[in-house]
Amino acid sequence: MIEMVIDARRKDLGGFEVGRILPYARRRMVGPFIFLDQMGPAEFAAGSEAINVRPHPHIGLSTLTYLFEGEIMHRDNTGATQAIRPGEVNWMTAGKGIVHSERTDPLKKATGGPMHGMQAWIALPDHREDCDPAFLHYGEDDLPAYDHGGLFARLVAGEAYGASASVQGESPLFYVHWDLQAGVRTAPPPGKGAGGYSERALFVAKGTIEVGDREFHAGQLIVLDPNAEPTVKSVTPSTVMALGGEPVGERLIWWNFVASSQARIDAAKADWQAGRMSLPAEDDLEFIPLPDEPSINATTTGPVEPKPTDPV
Template identity: 50%
Template sequence: MSYMPCPDPAPGDARAADAIETVIIPRARDLGGFEVRRALPSPKRQMVGPFIFFDQMGPSEFVLGEGIDVRPHPHINLATVTYLFDGEIMHRDSLGTEIAIRPGAVNLMTAGRGIVHSERTAPDVKSRGARLFGLQTWVALPREHEEMEPAFKHHGADELPVVEADGVRARLVAGSAWGATSPLRAQSDMIYADVALAPAAAVPVDASYEERALYTVAGSIEIGGQRHEPGALLVLRPGDPITVRNVGEGEARFALVGGATMDGPRYIWWNFVSSRRERIEQAKAEWKAGRFDTVPGDAEEFIPLPE
């Protein structure tokens, strides 16, 4: 366990309203009793660092016997990062991976040249009443790694470092901050942290990563004199160190994400991301023709290519 100093904002901390470059309010979609809020991509911003897709899943509580059933579907030229606050998802993929992800753990699935996976609620979880609350993000792969061999990595909650001090508890999902470094190894230079603040607690966020954003999960936080409530992606101005303070009565929670500016724009269509439009057209044709690998133990169903 590591410990962070949580001083009052240092001289040079961004205090004015311009500490935040862009505020993105996610678009909500009801997927049949299961709500998803999508912050990226947005008309205001395509990416923050390598993060090109950012979804809040839930919070949802399913009726007994129900859960999520995302049938097998493909990805290319990206990596998915799944992190839960509550609930459980059974992940299966075309590499033969079969693993349940639970709160505080992380799944990093690198699609590379192509991978297929499914995400479902296990029958035993459905039988006792399923809940789900978490974040699913995609990171675009650098051009030199877009066509790498697909890979999967899971780190349990006990493997990810937790930094605690003065009412702050931060779990490092990826990257380095507050003197700690996550064991997760990704192809992109990125930061991902789950931060909880007790009432009146504050945490410094430095500017060591070129692009950064905070996603407000719970409670009320203040940055540069402005108050922000849950359900917003706050894109921070590059180069400005800031302090985030809990100004609510209960616990506040946010996710810090970001990284180096991507090596050029990306095309995104359905589940495909690539620096080359023609590569997406190729992937569309391959999925429609059934040329992707199947998911062992979950090969009976699939999501067809959208019209």
């Protein structure tokens, strides 16, 4: 029923913890999901730096930011400036290249408050790797939701349970947020054997759940067998992200760049180093330089264990 369990690798960034889930040495991707981070949970003190990620580039992927608590201000070089709040989605497609920053608004820094959310990277299929960059924001009304009998479910992206979210990827995928009261049972979208998705996983963001006869706790990703049709039961009040889809093929990942070829990675490195990628118009006074040795630097089938780092 279960192929693998991955424990998030936690890193304290000075009052704020990030848990790196994907990529992992023995499991680089789940469907098109090539990167998954849990941001927090944290409680920022008044006057703290909170989220302060300087402008940096991406290629070959879409980023999906989703919050349970808190707020982040996104700015990018397409001209987009957009705050994201709980239950909303910021969907940024890098394609041939985009530069963005993620920061806490100064007014929010002054008051402090909670932060808890997820950031995913979704690798673009071959024919869309060099598409034009774009940014879209989706509110709660754009995301189908269900709330009954102690189960709250929101379809964050893709298609599942006969519903379709406004957030659609470039390849088949699903991304579902569950909040479960203790004792509630539910199930992920069907697997390959039932005519569903080839790859699926469950990430426990909060609480404890049972899958089959095993218990899993906050910070664990449960990669499901393609043919398994498990029931999920919440042992305690829990928050779970169900995710998956169809593979897009092997990908190289170097720092913030994802590509199907080394040539694309090398071109992106040269463009950022030479200043050929413009900064966001409203956030152009600083940026993250190209690293000598990034914390993510491997193919999706390679043996190198990525290390947690700042949110990217």
